[in-house]
Amino acid sequence: MRRGQIILFNCLAMIAAGLFLWLAKDTFDGYKIQILNLIAINIILALSLNLIYGFTGLFSLGHAGFMAIGAYVCSILIMTPDQKDMLFILEPAYDWVQNAQAPFLAAVIAGGLAAALAGIIVGYPLLRLGDDYLGIATLGFAEIVRVLANNFPRLTNGALGFKGIPDYANLWWNFGWCLVTLYVIVRLLQSNTGNVLKAIRDDEAAARAMGVNVFRYKLLSFTVGAFFAGVGGALLASLLTTIDPKMFLFTLTFNILMIVVAGGLGSLSGTVMAGIGITVLLEWLRVVENPVDLFGFELPGVPGMRMVVFSLALIIIILFRREGLMGMRELSWQSVARVFSRGKA
């Protein structure tokens, strides 16, 4: 298939998605729109984790930490000084926190950059560690971020967190950023740099022998991933309008990890599909947390039950279909075309 055709199809797909969002904006109720927004943010987060874990082979569990950094930075920048004056009741905010203000776009980028900076700082010592150790260390990093957020009331308002964050993150912002994330990561992975990242994942020693500065490329992947995790966190803060340290527990990372594993480590299209599927399921499965009436027996609702269901689902995926939905394959226009031409023949 020619390049022109692929660009044409991509444009058509974007227009179709845009039309869908435009229709959805006016016809869907608030709850459904909220789910659409969460889909976009979850895709951003899962794509960034897949870049780090699926394509570069770095087992990182620090996503909640990067999200928290993005969320706090962005929130501080988009709330008005008056709002912050009212909000910081434990201790008054630092002057620079009090007075900092930026438009939403700049605030989201700042959130991403802050997370990327954190990525460089923690990546520098941690990326020299191998597989499991890296997982444990990044998990520790996320926890450190959370504890710091709890204990710096002049910066983060401590355990109370922020309320009334301006809700700028509508469908257009979220899906716009989702598109930017997808585009940047696709281009990165299609370039030779992407080949090098996959080489590191496949055989680190051979990559080094081929002249790859393995550490530098790991840091690059980790930092780009952290940037988009920060962006996702920033959007999430503005979407939910309220954040506090408890929101950024390990379960948040776990949700993202689940999307990545279900979609396929090393498949971007798998991540997008799983992002949609799992976000919808997470909402739909709230049913299992309600009290049920079973043949006259009243079973009480168990809060958190859907997470049990999801953990089971993850175990089943790992046992029976380890490569996830797509494995390392990608859904491309070529593969779609092949399916159609086979149908004709």
Added chain:
Amino acid sequence: MADDIILATDDVTMRFGGLAAVTDFSIAVKRGSIAGLIGPNGAGKTTCFNMITGFYKPTEGRILYEGREVTGLAPHKVCKAGIARTFQNIRLFGNETVLENVMIGRHLRQKTGWLQAVLFTPAYLREDKAMRSHCLELLDAVGLADLADDKANSLAYGAQRRLEIARALATDPGFLLLDEPAAGMNPHESQDLMGFVRTIRDDFNLTILLIEHDMKVVMGICEHIWVLDYGVTIAQGNPEAIRRDPKVILAYLGEEALDHA
């Protein structure tokens, strides 16, 4: 150092704890030659390769490439300096295509980065195109151009060996280390290999040092041979001298063989 020596090691020693894997390893490889490093299993041949390519830092001694000291440099820096290698047990990037494998080797000489790829800058597109065609030429040189879009781990064994060499060639080396290139090949295939090694030496202006157990191959293409036994260089010389050297026969076949010789 003489100008016609491309790689020299100077009393290089590698100790792992109390074990001396290689002791006082000194070689001087002539520019443009094909040299061999042989010895029984466990003699320390691959350890020597790992020291030259920066995977191990020698305990003592110096390694000079083109008169420049490369001792203890990180592997990627050694590769950038112009020394490329293949592995005893083939180490390809199995999930990537044949072409991508070669391109990964080429990335070292690439000037534009991923940011330019994201921004679609003309310089990137130009270089990417040139790089692809260069890598396809390399694949053509090793006879794998038809398989460019196949996954590397789907290739037959011999093709994987040749792909590994193509990948090493993509880094623009001046010096190529081949670790048992004929391993697992039948006599006919190793015959082809000998011609192939000579061809790439001539076409790419290479100097080649190879480890090999197949004596037909070693004696057939090497101009100079070093023999290791228990980490000690027991002999060196041209193939004819090595074949007759009593110490080499002793190391390979044992004392009785020498008595009968």
